[in-house]
Amino acid sequence: MRRRAAAVAVPLALVAAVLSAYAAAPIPTDDASIVHALCRLGFGPRPGDVERVRSMGLTTWIERQLDASRIDDAATEQALAPLGTLTMSIAALQKEYPRPPAREKSADPQMAPRAMYDRPPPEKRPIRIVAELQAARLVRAIESERQLQEVMVDFWFNHFNVHAAKGEVKWYVTAYERDVIRPNALGRFGDLLRGTARHPAMLFYLDNWLSTRPDFTVRSGPNRGNRAGLNENYARELMELHTLGVDGGYTQKDVTEVARAFTGWTIDRPRDAAHFAFRPARHDGGDKTVLGLRLAAGGGQDDGERVLTLLLRHPATAKHVATKLVRRFVADEPPPALVERVAASFRATHGDVKAMLRTIVASPEFWASDARRAKIKKPFEYVASAVRALGGHVDARAAARLARSVAEMGEPLYGAQPPTGYPDRAEAWVNAGALLARMNFALALTQRRLPGVTLDLAPLAAERTAPDTALDRVLVALLHNDVTAQTRAVLTAQLADPEIRRQTPDDRGPADTDLEKLTALVLGSPEFQRR
Amino acid sequence: MTAMLTRRALLKSGACALAATAAAPRFLLRAAAAAEPRRKVLVAVFQRGAVDGLNMIVPYGDRDYTAARRSIAIRPPRSGDPGAVVDLDGFFGLHPALGLLEPLWRLGALAVVHACGSPHATRSHFDAQDYMESGTPGVKSTPDGWLSRAAQTRPTPASPLHAVALGPTLPRILRGDAGAISMASLDNFDVRATAQTAGARQGFESLYEQGVQDLLHGTGRETFEAVRMLKRANATSLAPTNGAQYPRSRLGESLRQVAQLIRADVGLEIAFTDAGGWDTHVGQGAEQGQLAARLRDFGASLTAFAQDLGDRMGDVVVFTMSEFGRTVAENGNRGTDHGHATAMLLFGGGVRGGRVYGRWPGLARERLYEGRDLAVTTDFRALFAEVAGRQLGIANPATLFPGWAGAPPLGVLA
Numbered sequence: 001m002r003r004r005a006a007a008v009a010v011p012l013a014l015v016a017a018v019l020s021a022y023a024a025a026p027i028p029t030d031d032a033s034i035v036h037a038l039c040r041l042g043f044g045p046r047p048g049d050v051e052r053v054r055s056m057g058l059t060t061w062i063e064r065q066l067d068a069s070r071i072d073d074a075a076t077e078q079a080l081a082p083l084g085t086l087t088m089s090i091a092a093l094q095k096e097y098p099r100p101p102a103r104e105k106s107a108d109p110q111m112a113p114r115a116m117y118d119r120p121p122p123e124k125r126p127i128r129i130v131a132e133l134q135a136a137r138l139v140r141a142i143e144s145e146r147q148l149q150e151v152m153v154d155f156w157f158n159h160f161n162v163h164a165a166k167g168e169v170k171w172y173v174t175a176y177e178r179d180v181i182r183p184n185a186l187g188r189f190g191d192l193l194r195g196t197a198r199h200p201a202m203l204f205y206l207d208n209w210l211s212t213r214p215d216f217t218v219r220s221g222p223n224r225g226n227r228a229g230l231n232e233n234y235a236r237e238l239m240e241l242h243t244l245g246v247d248g249g250y251t252q253k254d255v256t257e258v259a260r261a262f263t264g265w266t267i268d269r270p271r272d273a274a275h276f277a278f279r280p281a282r283h284d285g286g287d288k289t290v291l292g293l294r295l296a297a298g299g300g301q302d303d304g305e306r307v308l309t310l311l312l313r314h315p316a317t318a319k320h321v322a323t324k325l326v327r328r329f330v331a332d333e334p335p336p337a338l339v340e341r342v343a344a345s346f347r348a349t350h351g352d353v354k355a356m357l358r359t360i361v362a363s364p365e366f367w368a369s370d371a372r373r374a375k376i377k378k379p380f381e382y383v384a385s386a387v388r389a390l391g392g393h394v395d396a397r398a399a400a401r402l403a404r405s406v407a408e409m410g411e412p413l414y415g416a417q418p419p420t421g422y423p424d425r426a427e428a429w430v431n432a433g434a435l436l437a438r439m440n441f442a443l444a445l446t447q448r449r450l451p452g453v454t455l456d457l458a459p460l461a462a463e464r465t466a467p468d469t470a471l472d473r474v475l476v477a478l479l480h481n482d483v484t485a486q487t488r489a490v491l492t493a494q495l496a497d498p499e500i501r502r503q504t505p506d507d508r509g510p511a512d513t514d515l516e517k518l519t520a521l522v523l524g525s526p527e528f529q530r531r
Numbered sequence: 532m533t534a535m536l537t538r539r540a541l542l543k544s545g546a547c548a549l550a551a552t553a554a555a556p557r558f559l560l561r562a563a564a565a566a567e568p569r570r571k572v573l574v575a576v577f578q579r580g581a582v583d584g585l586n587m588i589v590p591y592g593d594r595d596y597t598a599a600r601r602s603i604a605i606r607p608p609r610s611g612d613p614g615a616v617v618d619l620d621g622f623f624g625l626h627p628a629l630g631l632l633e634p635l636w637r638l639g640a641l642a643v644v645h646a647c648g649s650p651h652a653t654r655s656h657f658d659a660q661d662y663m664e665s666g667t668p669g670v671k672s673t674p675d676g677w678l679s680r681a682a683q684t685r686p687t688p689a690s691p692l693h694a695v696a697l698g699p700t701l702p703r704i705l706r707g708d709a710g711a712i713s714m715a716s717l718d719n720f721d722v723r724a725t726a727q728t729a730g731a732r733q734g735f736e737s738l739y740e741q742g743v744q745d746l747l748h749g750t751g752r753e754t755f756e757a758v759r760m761l762k763r764a765n766a767t768s769l770a771p772t773n774g775a776q777y778p779r780s781r782l783g784e785s786l787r788q789v790a791q792l793i794r795a796d797v798g799l800e801i802a803f804t805d806a807g808g809w810d811t812h813v814g815q816g817a818e819q820g821q822l823a824a825r826l827r828d829f830g831a832s833l834t835a836f837a838q839d840l841g842d843r844m845g846d847v848v849v850f851t852m853s854e855f856g857r858t859v860a861e862n863g864n865r866g867t868d869h870g871h872a873t874a875m876l877l878f879g880g881g882v883r884g885g886r887v888y889g890r891w892p893g894l895a896r897e898r899l900y901e902g903r904d905l906a907v908t909t910d911f912r913a914l915f916a917e918v919a920g921r922q923l924g925i926a927n928p929a930t931l932f933p934g935w936a937g938a939p940p941l942g943v944l945a
Binding site: 210214228231233236240252255376410427428429431432433434443484486490491493516520526529 | 579580601652653654655656657658696699700701703706712713714715719720721722723724725728730731734735737738739740741743746747748750751753754757758807808812813862863864866868869901
């Protein structure tokens with residue numbers, strides 16, 4: 001606690017400098033800019049959001065979002081209450097959701113009937129942990145008032161990706177997101193880096209927990225007598241993905257040296273409480289040189305800590321992180337001048353996430369007309385924004401169903417196998433199959449074929465007058481009337497189509513049918529794929 | 532990027548103008564298909580994560596192989612030993628989990644190119660896959676993938692299903708102006724409207740028909756053309772033939788559906804699919820274990836595909852790739868780290884199989900790339916150019932790989 005207070009006091013001058021730059025570029029106040037902010041800094045507007053932000057002021061709303069912990073979010077917490085695994089410890093999760101009994105090595109690959117009996121019921125299987133995490137992400141994206149925090153949780157989880165399906169990670173990933181990613185999502189990059197480096201989820205996912213000095217012999221446990229050695233998986237991704245970037249100027253030799261520095265960083269009792277542990281016996285005590293920095297022999301755990309500090313202070317790290325943030329918030333091809341300014345904020349504040357975000361929202365690039373709707377929504381963003389736009393609410397079970405829709409569009413949450421996480425560029429998400437999946441989701445959603453998702457279409461249907469009135473309402477509600485003439489013309493033509501306006505078997509009037517279909521068409525339109 | 536979209540926009544608006552008038556283009560297409568019923572098909576399979584080429588196609592005859600791999604080396608061939616290498620030519624052999632492929636080898640339909648890979652030194656999965664798919668090692672700005680460029684050399688009008696990737700996303704290798712289609716499965720490739728929303732497909736289609744020429748609209752238009760074509764061909768009703776049994780894995784399912792597209796004569800020329808799980812840093816295993824399980828699926832999927840297509844394989848070439856290989860020596864965790872060269876497989880009509888192609892650089896320490904990895908003696912571009920050139924009839928396939936001067940053919944395709 002005391003350390004944190006001191007850390008805040010020192011860079012105040014720097015923060016002030018950044019803030020003054022922030023004040024220098026005034027935040028626009030028009031409704032279109034409010035919509036832009038709600039789409040970029042959150043998961044899109046709900047009905048009434050634009051009015052609410054307008055009355056409090058966009059600048060105030062952004063500042064509140066940056067100070068997420070002070071936003072009351074009790075309703076979201078309540079919606080999350082049925083997801084019991086979210087608050088459980090790693091040890092408790094391993095006990096409650098045990099690994100299936102190991103099959104006999106010589107047994108037929110088809111599971112024997114006997115083993116089927118021994119399998120725990122579905123609600124006791126480890127897969128449940130990941131399903132609850134996925135549901136929680138959807139609940140939060142849709143319901144939470146802390147929208148920017150949720151955007152940043154998604155961003156940092158992808159930056160420091162772990163794959164839940166790899167081995168033990170499924171028992172660790174809840175704690176990883178809860179204890180490392182979420183509390184620091186709007187905090188300091190260094191806390192994220194150090195937190196992930198020593199978390200069992202990362203140690204396991206990138207194999208560092210097994211990396212030892214050459215010819216180390218395991219002394220106890222099931223692998224007793226096995227000889228181990230260096231594993232460079234974490235060392236490489238640490239530099240390529242977490243810090244310097246692939247063109248950050250490191251060599252294969254640096255990878256090997258960093259791997260040596262992290263030998264002995266492992267997991268204590270991996271099948272129980274699974275804590276970080278440094279095991280001196282596994283550590284390569286020789287001297288090392290990383291990116292020109294000499295680590296004298298005998299550094300022990302400090303070798304790894306010093307590597308992290310070195311990487312944190314390296315200008316390539318500031319640039320790499322800045323590039324990814326600008327890509328998320330501004331454009332697939334990040335404007336270099338803005339990247340440089342965000343990197344400068346990183347360097348000036350030692351990686352303060354809020355400072356970097358302030359630089360972005362204070363930039364003309366963020367508000368530029370060619371940045372509006374320049375980004376294609378990822379599936380997760382698309383699903384959350386569609387439910388929000390229709391004033392929808394979800395319970396935990398519905399959220400789990402929505403997570404399956406997100407997976408069908410190509411983004412199973414916690415399911416990115418490569419350490420890159422999910423990409424943040426249009427080409428990755430725009431393709432035939434995924435587009436159809438989005439349209440099918442729009443139909444299922446508006447026809448209420450997704451149990452547990454409650455929508456509020458009433459405001460759209462308030463006046464059952466001429467069809468074009470309904471169209472106007474839908475376009476205002478879902479696209480804030482920012483729609484091309486072509487789209488409007490197509491939708492108008494659809495309304496005039498007798499096939500579309502016919503009576504439905506369940507006796508609902510044509511207006512309802514029109515409304516559902518119209519809403520689905522708008523959610524599936526090119527405009528709604530963008531944010 | 533801009534150039535790519537502009538060119539794509541031109542192509543697409545042209546195609547659209549035709550589509551708007553009548554069913555003319557599809558009629559033409561069918562006529563074209565009838566005139567040339569046995570279209571050549573190229574099927575690419577990407578082993579993502581860097582397969583250990585040394586344990587997939589084992590150089591058991593290299594005296595340094597076994598010594599480098601204390602716990603994961605595969606035993607040399609010995610009759611009656613099911614855990615030993617399946618001999619191919621007295622020097623190389625198949626991992627025992629790939630035993631199903633042996634008959635294809637004996638028939639001369641299966642070839643191997645060993646010590647194949649990228650001239651670029653990167654050991655980053657992401658970059659190496661990117662280079663292998665763009666076809667431009669070391670150049671990240673290449674806007675499109677090389678299979679997309681290959682597809683564009685084909686005469687038009689092409690079928691909306693001329694280039695298809697099985698999977699939830701369109702891979703880099705097929706991104707570009709070719710209008711390639713991706714689908715997670717054939718079965719779900721349509722708008723699923725109910726009675727209440729009948730006509731929704733038409734509505735969505737109209738939304739993407741006009742308007743700005745961008746990636747989103749272009750993809751939308753291609754999507755609906757493909758949906759109609761697929762529906763008409765009724766490809767999903769085709770059950771595997773010749774007793775082929777596909778594994779129920781992602782690769783098995785993908786190849787089963789590629790075979791459906793080929794047999795349904797929808798005009799498929801290029802198909803792509805991938806399989807992950809090759810990044811075996813820990814506990815790779817030897818004749819059993821992690822890699823063996825992946826290879827078993829790989830071999831069974833490829834074998835089922837060949838069996839399913841039967842005679843039709845005469846028009847089809849399947850080739851495999853992986854972004855790099857793995858370290859010659861096993862690491863401290865009975866696995867292997869990121870390496871350099873690997874092995875790639877080819878089979879199908881016109882493949883001069885029963886042979887391992889490429890110069891073998893050897894596994895002695897002084898012969899290794901950077902002292903640790905199998906050296907690359909065949910640039911992947913040489914192999915890909917030959918495969919695409921021969922199979923798709925591209926006169927100068929080196930042009931698919933900008934910045935590359937070309938190389939003499941390996942002679943792997945007749």
